[in-house]
Amino acid sequence: MTLLVADSLDIRIGDQRIVEGASFAIEAGRSLALVGASGSGKSQTCLAPFGLSPAIVQGSFRLDGEELVGAREARLRHVRGCDVGFVFQQPLTALTPHLTIGAQLREAWTQAGAPRPSRAEMAAALERVGLHDPRERLDQYPHRLSGGQRQRALIAMAIAHRPKLLVADEPTTALDAMLRAEIMALLGRLCDEEGMALLLVSHDLAAVADNADAVAVMHAGRIVETGPTRAVLGDPKSDYARALIAASPRLDAPPPALGPIGAPLVEARQVSVSFARPGWRRGRLLAVDAVDIDVAEGEAVAIVGGSGSGKSTLARAIARLGPIDAGEVRWRGEPLPPRKAMRPRDRAGLQPVFQDPVASLDPLWKVRDIVAEPLRRLRPDLDRMAVAARVEAVLAEVGLDPTLADRRPAALSGGQAQRVAIARALGPGPAMLLLDEATSALDVLVAGTILDLLAELQKQHGLAILMITHDLAVARRLCHRIVVMDAGRIVEEGPAERLIAAPAHPITAKLVAASR
CATH class of the missing domain: 3.40.50.300 (P-loop containing nucleotide triphosphate hydrolases)
Structure with a gap:
């Protein structure tokens, strides 16, 4: 009927x-x-x-x-x-x-x-x-x-x-x-x-x-x-x-052509993060448990896992965007300062791009001001004219029409807003991008163009990428290596092609099956 x-x-x-x-x-x-x-x-x-x-x-x-x-x-x-x-x-x-x-x-x-x-x-x-x-x-x-x-x-x-x-x-x-x-x-x-x-x-x-x-x-x-x-x-x-x-990203697509990998860039050792238990319960919840992870220059590494596995918490701890209870993070061989002691040059080297592009942009600012803001704070060597020129250059680099510079986020599509967020991250000239579910809120056509853009930018600038995603097909399209987390620990890691073709841990096998 x-x-x-x-x-x-x-x-x-x-x-x-x-x-x-x-x-x-x-x-x-x-x-x-x-x-x-x-x-x-x-x-x-x-x-x-x-x-x-x-x-x-x-x-x-x-x-x-x-x-x-x-x-x-x-x-x-x-x-x-x-x-x-x-x-x-x-x-x-x-x-x-x-x-x-x-x-x-x-x-x-x-x-x-x-x-x-x-x-x-x-x-x-x-x-x-x-x-x-x-x-x-x-x-x-x-x-x-x-x-x-x-x-x-x-x-x-x-x-x-x-x-x-x-x-x-x-x-x-x-x-x-x-x-x-x-x-x-x-x-x-x-x-x-x-x-x-x-x-x-x-x-x-x-x-x-x-x-x-x-x-x-x-x-x-x-x-x-x-x-x-x-x-x-x-x-x-x-x-x-x-x-x-x-x-639509597929696990059976031909392997991507990825750029070369250089010297060690980020070395995180025994990173642990905990949070106070909510409500009346006492004690703390261990979200990340003594994790080691490395990222080299020009290397794209994906951290994948289920919701609540600790992916974003680990990445934010490494980038000094969130708390860290224990462990050490080294940047080009030198200890990275604690979150409150991060210097402009430290922040400039590692820039984030978040999941919801519109929510991550100030709704009251124009695009040109959004992209210029980190330059004014993190690049004191640039004068006003140099900042304006840099804003124009990175907007062109991410494929945005110059006329969009005077728009506010509400007047942008999801794909345009994410390109603005990427331009803002590129402005200070980072060595590494932190992508926290940067395409999950976008439809397949727009997400595909954003992934293509990120792959091209990675090759042009030799960028390292630490990608947080729950989609193995997306990780495979951009990343050299995949790290699988569950319950705050790394349960498996390895080259993307090998890990997807022959998962060794049950959690990885479930992720592969769910992504096919």
């Missing part, structure tokens, strides 16, 4: 047409994935017909035979509360921070008129979506859960009222490879058990290939290709679908 039908769907925001003539259908118990680059109209297609966007919707969007285009807000609110469940990209922002998981699950459970659930029923609902210690989770607030745990809790809330349709808008983008696979498998299992239809928005083609029955490829607001998933991804007919597939 066909549950959802979109026919000639048009969506506008102001004078801009976001979606044009979109048509697709989903049967009960089946799944359809909308894929495409950022700005292609995927999320608006899923959200606007349900009244979750200020957009104007025209055409037809029928759920179980009921037309939603033109429906009153009261009716749409009823549909959202009774017939549809929503799983969003960022579970931390989708959940109410001052309410416990139990309170939010109870609200979702009763919004369709169901009786108030017992504590045992709610615990069983959390256990069903794979949350351990479900009774304890009921009393916790969202910030006390990991990203994967929050997403599982959000899924439990989305299906608590037994909806006919589940809408999942980029539900795994912020998760590591193993969690992505688990969450996608969970969504598929729940749809099979409940007979729900699934409308999935994703730019993760590997996840779509394994978990969606059909796929619709969107570009510039139009559906350019649709059909069974294996047919579309295995033999795409449109140029745009072929470009999407080609841009």
Whole structure:
């Protein structure tokens, strides 16, 4: 039975047409994935017909035979509360921070008129979506859960009222490879058990290939290709679908041509980092446990592992951006000063690029000021004219139009904002870049261009790179060597090709399997 039908769907925001003539259908118990680059109209297609966007919707969007285009807000609110469940990209922002998981699950459970659930029923609902210690989770607030745990809790809330349709808008983008696979498998299992239809928005083609029955490829607001998933991804007919597939990093792609490796640059020995346990519990949580790691001049090293494995904590300790309890870090043979004693020349040599490009840029500053700021602080040898010239040079080097220099971050696309962040890091002339999930928030086409840019910059400048990522395919595309972490320790390391081809540790094997 066909549950959802979109026919000639048009969506506008102001004078801009976001979606044009979109048509697709989903049967009960089946799944359809909308894929495409950022700005292609995927999320608006899923959200606007349900009244979750200020957009104007025209055409037809029928759920179980009921037309939603033109429906009153009261009716749409009823549909959202009774017939549809929503799983969003960022579970931390989708959940109410001052309410416990139990309170939010109870609200979702009763919004369709169901009786108030017992504590045992709610615990069983959390256990069903794979949350351990479900009774304890009921009393916790969202910030006390990991990203994967929050997403599982959000899924439990989305299906608590037994909806006919589940809408999942980029539900795994912020998760590591193993969690992505688990969450996608969970969504598929729940749809099979409940007979729900699934409308999935994703730019993760590997996840779509394994978990969606059909796929619709969107570009510039139009559906350019649709059909069974294996047919579309295995033999795409449109140029745009072929470009999407080609841009997706793959473990079976030809090995990249990487630059030469020089003398030792960073030598970290017995690095340990701990944090005070949250809440009423006493003691400290050991996040990084006596880790040794080296990076040479011109070498790209990836630190991979699951969420909470200590990847970012280790990298921030090495770069003096975060705390360190014990251990030594040497830079070109000399001890690197503690965080508060770092000199301008130390900071200039090791520059970071963070995961969320827009959030890492000051929203009130123009691009030229954002790029100039570290130059003024870290390069006192440059006068005003030299700073301006350097800003212009690095913006050109990262492929940005000079006219963007007077824009603010809100007026940039995700890819443009990340190029600005890279330009800011390049300005002081570093010997090493720290990339903390620098492409995970971007769609495959944009992420591919950023990786190509980083590879080119590495070769041109002989840059060393310390990359934090949960995607082995991304690590392989850029890095000479891969270091695998779990529970604060390095469990395996080696040349990228060898480690992926023959993983020795079970954690590495799981990461490889999840990335294929």
